[in-house]
Amino acid sequence: MDRTLSYTIEAADDGENVGEYLHHHGYSQPLLIHLKKTQEGILLNGIWCYVNSILHTGDILTIHIQDHDGSTGIPATKISEEAFTSMVAYEDEDILVMNKPADLPVHPSLGHYEDTLANYCAWHYHNQLVD
Secondary structure (H helix, E strand, C coil), rough: CEEEEEEEHHHHHHHHHHHHHHHHHHHHHHHHHHHHHCCEEEEECCCCCCCCCCCHHHHHEEEEEEECCCCCCCCCCCHHHHHHHHHHHEECCCCEEEECCCCCCCCCCEEEECCCCHHHHHHHHHHHHCC
Protein backbone atom coordinates (compact mmCIF):
# COMPACT_ATOMS: atom_id res chain seq x y z
CA MET A 1 0.00 0.00 0.00
CA ASP A 2 1.30 3.43 -0.94
CA ARG A 3 0.19 6.65 0.72
CA THR A 4 0.46 10.17 -0.56
CA LEU A 5 0.06 12.95 2.00
CA SER A 6 -0.22 16.61 1.05
CA TYR A 7 0.29 19.57 3.36
CA THR A 8 -0.54 23.19 2.59
CA ILE A 9 1.98 25.37 4.38
CA GLU A 10 0.41 27.86 6.79
CA ALA A 11 1.80 31.29 7.70
CA ALA A 12 3.03 29.93 11.05
CA ASP A 13 5.36 27.53 9.20
CA ASP A 14 6.71 30.11 6.72
CA GLY A 15 10.52 30.06 6.69
CA GLU A 16 10.84 26.59 8.20
CA ASN A 17 12.73 23.98 6.20
CA VAL A 18 11.11 20.76 4.95
CA GLY A 19 12.98 18.51 7.40
CA GLU A 20 11.97 20.58 10.44
CA TYR A 21 8.37 20.76 9.24
CA LEU A 22 8.12 16.99 8.77
CA HIS A 23 9.87 16.32 12.08
CA HIS A 24 7.34 18.57 13.85
CA HIS A 25 4.56 16.58 12.16
CA GLY A 26 5.80 13.28 13.62
CA TYR A 27 8.08 11.97 10.88
CA SER A 28 10.98 10.00 12.39
CA GLN A 29 14.58 10.49 11.31
CA PRO A 30 14.77 7.01 9.73
CA LEU A 31 11.60 7.76 7.73
CA LEU A 32 13.05 11.10 6.58
CA ILE A 33 16.20 9.31 5.44
CA HIS A 34 14.08 6.76 3.58
CA LEU A 35 12.01 9.53 1.94
CA LYS A 36 15.17 11.37 0.86
CA LYS A 37 16.35 8.25 -0.94
CA THR A 38 12.97 7.54 -2.54
CA GLN A 39 12.32 8.95 -6.00
CA GLU A 40 9.57 11.56 -5.63
CA GLY A 41 9.42 10.83 -1.88
CA ILE A 42 9.31 14.54 -1.02
CA LEU A 43 7.85 17.06 -3.46
CA LEU A 44 7.50 20.80 -2.95
CA ASN A 45 4.93 22.32 -5.31
CA GLY A 46 5.19 19.18 -7.46
CA ILE A 47 9.00 19.30 -7.77
CA TRP A 48 11.47 17.03 -5.96
CA CYS A 49 13.22 18.95 -3.19
CA TYR A 50 15.87 18.66 -0.49
CA VAL A 51 14.91 18.52 3.19
CA ASN A 52 16.72 21.83 3.71
CA SER A 53 14.45 23.59 1.18
CA ILE A 54 12.66 26.55 2.75
CA LEU A 55 8.86 26.51 2.94
CA HIS A 56 6.66 29.52 2.19
CA THR A 57 3.01 30.20 2.96
CA GLY A 58 0.77 28.47 0.43
CA ASP A 59 3.38 25.92 -0.70
CA ILE A 60 2.13 22.37 -1.22
CA LEU A 61 4.38 19.74 0.36
CA THR A 62 3.65 16.22 -0.89
CA ILE A 63 5.02 13.11 0.79
CA HIS A 64 4.87 9.72 -0.93
CA ILE A 65 5.29 6.81 1.49
CA GLN A 66 5.75 3.29 0.14
CA ASP A 67 5.50 0.21 2.33
CA HIS A 68 8.65 -1.86 2.23
CA ASP A 69 6.96 -5.10 1.26
CA GLY A 70 4.09 -3.52 -0.64
CA SER A 71 1.24 -4.78 1.49
CA THR A 72 1.52 -4.62 5.25
CA GLY A 73 3.55 -1.69 6.49
CA ILE A 74 5.84 -4.23 8.14
CA PRO A 75 9.31 -4.11 6.56
CA ALA A 76 10.08 -7.27 4.65
CA THR A 77 12.37 -9.53 6.67
CA LYS A 78 15.16 -11.81 5.60
CA ILE A 79 14.68 -14.35 8.38
CA SER A 80 12.82 -17.61 8.33
CA GLU A 81 10.12 -18.41 10.83
CA GLU A 82 12.29 -21.25 12.16
CA ALA A 83 15.23 -18.90 12.79
CA PHE A 84 12.98 -16.43 14.60
CA THR A 85 11.34 -19.17 16.64
CA SER A 86 14.76 -20.46 17.71
CA MET A 87 15.47 -17.03 19.25
CA VAL A 88 12.26 -17.11 21.33
CA ALA A 89 13.07 -18.17 24.90
CA TYR A 90 9.55 -17.62 26.24
CA GLU A 91 6.31 -16.26 24.85
CA ASP A 92 2.79 -15.87 26.18
CA GLU A 93 0.02 -13.38 25.43
CA ASP A 94 1.75 -10.63 27.47
CA ILE A 95 5.50 -11.25 27.23
CA LEU A 96 8.10 -12.16 24.63
CA VAL A 97 11.61 -13.07 25.85
CA MET A 98 14.28 -13.40 23.15
CA ASN A 99 17.82 -14.77 22.95
CA LYS A 100 19.12 -11.98 20.71
CA PRO A 101 22.29 -12.76 18.77
CA ALA A 102 25.07 -10.27 19.53
CA ASP A 103 25.28 -9.07 15.92
CA LEU A 104 21.53 -8.38 15.54
CA PRO A 105 20.59 -4.68 15.87
CA VAL A 106 17.66 -3.95 18.18
CA HIS A 107 16.02 -1.18 16.15
CA PRO A 108 16.42 0.31 12.66
CA SER A 109 19.48 2.50 12.21
CA LEU A 110 21.86 3.61 9.49
CA GLY A 111 22.68 0.54 7.40
CA HIS A 112 20.16 -1.65 9.23
CA TYR A 113 16.68 -0.70 8.08
CA GLU A 114 15.12 -4.14 7.96
CA ASP A 115 17.35 -6.71 9.69
CA THR A 116 16.51 -5.73 13.28
CA LEU A 117 14.94 -7.38 16.28
CA ALA A 118 12.13 -4.80 16.27
CA ASN A 119 11.24 -5.57 12.65
CA TYR A 120 11.37 -9.32 13.27
CA CYS A 121 9.02 -8.93 16.23
CA ALA A 122 6.64 -6.76 14.19
CA TRP A 123 6.70 -9.36 11.40
CA HIS A 124 6.09 -12.18 13.92
CA TYR A 125 3.08 -10.46 15.51
CA HIS A 126 1.69 -9.44 12.12
CA ASN A 127 1.81 -13.08 11.01
CA GLN A 128 0.02 -14.15 14.19
CA LEU A 129 -2.80 -11.68 13.49
CA VAL A 130 -3.11 -12.87 9.88
CA ASP A 131 -3.22 -16.58 10.82
